[in-house]
Amino acid sequence: MPVPGPVTILGGFLITSSRAEVHPSWGVRVAGGKIAAIGPNEELLAAPDRGEVIDARDAIISPGFINGHMHMYGILSHGISVKNAPAGFYSFLEDFWWPQVENRLDHNLVATTTAWACVEMIASGITTFCDILEAPAAIPGALEVEAGIVRRAGLRAILSFEACERISQENGELGLKENAGFIRACQGDPLVKGLMSVHTTFTCSPEFLIRASELARELGSDLHMHLSESPYEPQYCRQTYGKRPVEVYRDLNILGAHILASQGVDLAAGEIELLAASGARLVHMPLSNCEVGGGIAPVPQLLAAGVPLGLGTDGYINNFFEVMRGAFLIHKANMKSPQVMPARTVFGLATDMGARALGEPELGRLEPDCPADLITIKADTPTPINAENIFDQIILFRNPGDVVDVMVNGKFLQREGRLLTLEAAKVKAETRDAALAFWR
Structure with a gap:
């Protein structure tokens, strides 16, 4: 081109x-x-x-804004009716999200949702995003489907498959292979790159997590995981391992500067210290954390400790101005202080600070020799x-x-x-048709 x-x-x-x-x-x-x-x-x-x-x-x-954590397929759930509201975070996953959304995705749905997500992100001023796809029935090949649409849209993207063992060990291995192959295939691509990604400690065995980390290091990739999105994972880790999630990763020799975690809602003070000391980075999702009742992440404390932080939509509300407003307002209310999270700091999470959190420090800035x-x-x-x-x-x-x-x-x-790069009306109509069929 x-x-x-x-x-x-x-x-x-x-x-x-x-x-x-x-x-x-x-x-x-x-x-x-x-x-x-x-x-x-x-x-x-x-x-x-x-x-x-x-x-x-x-x-x-x-x-341009940096969307540090996205699930493009999540668009299919926008407005979907749920007969019985989930009772908690794990119920949300087990009774709704996994069986009714993620397990039903195929290549066509991945392509359709990717296209509309790109339309929404461009409209919202997002120029770079990191997407986490979990579609256990859509591999192999799902990331290449995403990449084809993203390249047409012209956005800068980090794409990954959320590998885990909740379906089976074999499916988990297939997910790791999907990431590894895509990381290799994107070497030299100026706009699209891959990322090694897993789900959580409660859907991945210690051996699986170690293997993912070793693969990431071999490939020169970061390793992403969802971390303590609600009290459920800390409770699970205490019951299973006698320690909290960040301590589990530390003791598996996984915690380090190659770690890109997301959510980080239920973190103890000691875990924040471990994240900061290790050089790990984290992306904050203020609005989706509210939706699932997960809680409010200790973002001011993470910033004070020096943990690099970004901001993400989580595929929920992709209006990035709304997400920035959430980060600006929620923590003031939570800490009962109007001085918490000033606008300049929130803007930083959405731009240059968010770029550093993604391991892309040349982005999010308008200075000579930086990408335009x-x-x-x-x-x-x-x-x-x-x-x-x-x-x-x-x-x-x-x-x-x-x-x-x-x-x-x-x-x-x-x-x-x-x-200029996608036909918004056509993509919208295709998304609506796909959602109607999907909801039925």
Whole structure:
């Protein structure tokens, strides 16, 4: 695919990262799929190599959002009727999620849900995501199905299969093989890569977890797992192993800098210390944790301990502005303090901090030589935006409809509010038809 020519985007504001000064009347020049220059609009406009000029001086230029944890197939459950509401987290899995959703997925459903999830994510300003697919009847080959759609959409993605032994040991091994083969197949791909992934301590034997970790290390991959999404897993580990989940991983010699955990809702203080000391990273899902009644993750404590954190939708509510609002508000209420989780911190979880949590530190920033993954957001709020309130204005008072442009690797996926890479109406109709059949 040819690399687009140079483009200069003039901005009303430029956010380079959550940790840097916000620049009014600055823009970016993009060339070769990377950020070639940033600076005052006048200087960029006067440069001889400015290329095509796009006037976004009525907008904010921001790094694209990083969705650190996604289940694209979860779209099939949006609005689904459940005869008897699950009584708890494990009941949610055993009585509903596993038999009625995950166990019924095939390649066609994987393709359809991937396409609509990409439409939703692009509309929400997400440029990079990490997806965890659990579809025990859809392997082998399910990750390649996902990858084909994702490449067409143009998003940057880390794709994995959630291997476990809840169906059988043989199916678990097939899941590990699915991940290993995909990791190898994506070497050299500029946008799509693989990830070794398992489910939890209560669906995987210690031997299986060790094997997954060893495979990940051999392949140079991270290892992902769901961690203490509710009190159920800590209770299971105490009853089975006499210790908490993070201690189980430590004693299996799995805990380390290659670990990407998700959820982390029910963590003891000692477990937070272990995660921080090991270099493990974690992704926070504020809204889906509420849906399953799992609890509220100790995110302020994790941040204080230095655990790298990202933010994810979990395939539940894929409006990333809503997810950021959840992270901004829920912890203030939980800790009874309006000073907890300031908007700049939440924006960091959604951009540069989230990129580091995924092991992709070059993403989530708009600085020279970084990948040109950016969005523009309308700045026409009823009250003025300035360098001091810009993060509050974005998180609390902007929505997907305010995302104008979406660019990944220097290529526009959305331009002036119009999706360029997928036919949204067609994908929506296909998703609706698939969901109707699936629900029946």
